[in-house]
Amino acid sequence: MPVDLPLAPKQKRPAGEPCCEPVVYPDVQREQAQHLAAVAKALGDPIRLQLVDVLRKHAGKVCVCELVPLFDVSQPTLSHHLKVLREAGIVDSERAGLWAFYYVVPDALKELETWLS
Amino acid sequence: MPVDLPLAPKQKRPAGEPCCEPVVYPDVQREQAQHLAAVAKALGDPIRLQLVDVLRKHAGKVCVCELVPLFDVSQPTLSHHLKVLREAGIVDSERAGLWAFYYVVPDALKELETWLS
DNA sequence: GTACTCGATTGACAACCATCTATTCAATAG
DNA sequence: CTATTGAATAGATGGTTGTCAATCGAGTAC
Numbered sequence: 001m002p003v004d005l006p007l008a009p010k011q012k013r014p015a016g017e018p019c020c021e022p023v024v025y026p027d028v029q030r031e032q033a034q035h036l037a038a039v040a041k042a043l044g045d046p047i048r049l050q051l052v053d054v055l056r057k058h059a060g061k062v063c064v065c066e067l068v069p070l071f072d073v074s075q076p077t078l079s080h081h082l083k084v085l086r087e088a089g090i091v092d093s094e095r096a097g098l099w100a101f102y103y104v105v106p107d108a109l110k111e112l113e114t115w116l117s
Numbered sequence: 118m119p120v121d122l123p124l125a126p127k128q129k130r131p132a133g134e135p136c137c138e139p140v141v142y143p144d145v146q147r148e149q150a151q152h153l154a155a156v157a158k159a160l161g162d163p164i165r166l167q168l169v170d171v172l173r174k175h176a177g178k179v180c181v182c183e184l185v186p187l188f189d190v191s192q193p194t195l196s197h198h199l200k201v202l203r204e205a206g207i208v209d210s211e212r213a214g215l216w217a218f219y220y221v222v223p224d225a226l227k228e229l230e231t232w233l234s
Numbered sequence: 235g236t237a238c239t240c241g242a243t244t245g246a247c248a249a250c251c252a253t254c255t256a257t258t259c260a261a262t263a264g
Numbered sequence: 265c266t267a268t269t270g271a272a273t274a275g276a277t278g279g280t281t282g283t284c285a286a287t288c289g290a291g292t293a294c
Contacts, residue, residue: 025167025187033170034163041161045282046147046154053150053232064241070142077283079242084281098240098291109233115170116230162252181271194253196272201251215261215270 039112042088047071048081052090052104061094061101156229159205164188165198169207169221178211178218 043049054070055062064082068075082102085091090108094101160166171187172179181199185192199219202208207225211218 029170030163030167033167037161037163037166040157040166044154044158044161046151047282049154049157050142050146050150053146068241073282074284075241076243076285080282083242095241095290100241113230113233116226116233164252185271190252191254192271193255193273197252200272212260212271217271 036112036115039088039090039109042084042090045081045084047073047078048085051078051081051085051102052109055091055102055104061103064100064102067102153229153232156205156207156226159201159207162198162201164190164195165202168195168198168202168219169226172208172219172221178220181217181219184219 043052050071051067054067064078067082068078071078073081082091082093086093089105091102092105094103160169167188168184171184181195184199185195188195190198199208199210203210206222208219209222211220
């Protein structure tokens with residue numbers, strides 16, 4: 001994840017010259033940044049963040065019917081948020097008859113946590 | 118941050134009754150979730166995440182003129198992203214003559230990191 | 235079978251977002 | 265003073281997002 005920008009202070013510079021040479025950003029990092037940002041983006045809604053919070057607290061699988069009454073949004077809206085989290089790879093679901101049970105994918109948040117620390 | 122959902126399995130239930138009682142979500146947590154989500158949202162763009170990454174790697178303050186050539190976006194667009202990060206409390210800036218130097222606010226990401234772990 | 239229930243999907247709509255070009259503002263250089 | 269420069273702002277635009285009401289599909293209960 002390191003970048004190694006050649007970061008000269010450049011307090012003063014000659015008038016006509018450019019301020020600094022363009023630095024190539026490694027593509028590997030760019031891809032990882034895209035993934036990290038995608039996870040962060042999925043967490044960037046209060047309802048989704050609380051959903052993840054609830055699911056993580058109850059380490060097991062949680063029925064959607066338990067989740068809906070926790071929030072002041074309609075059932076389709078909550079279903080949409082769960083879909084966003086699923087597509088970001090943060091949660092997954094399992095059906096049992098009529099019910100759907102959601103859970104946090106193990107280590108799905110680890111990469112972001114590592115980057116943050 | 119704990120939630121303490123009374124999470125009964127509810128494998129089967131009588132037909133007419135509701136699936137589960139509504140559970141009150143503590144308002145304290147709701148506010149914290151809003152803050153955490155705001156920080157995550159600001160990180161939810163690849164360019165902004167890479168900006169934070171660059172600024173964190175170079176523990177000092179970095180001139181905007183160093184940052185612009187790193188990305189394939191115009192200078193106003195980058196300025197916009199820096200503003201978003203500033204308004205989320207993640208970075209701050211300091212002017213020295215014509216130049217503006219940005220840096221990551223110490224511990225700005227700590228709350229999110231703690232929540233993630 | 236019919237009636238009902240849970241959850242996902244669809245379609246619509248307003249709000250927001252990332253991006254650009256053009257401009258402005260402040261500071262420096264001459 | 266004027267010209268130039270680094271960065272922020274304004275305005276426009278196409279795309280995305282959060283939300284809801286309505287509907288659908290699959291499973292269950294009778």
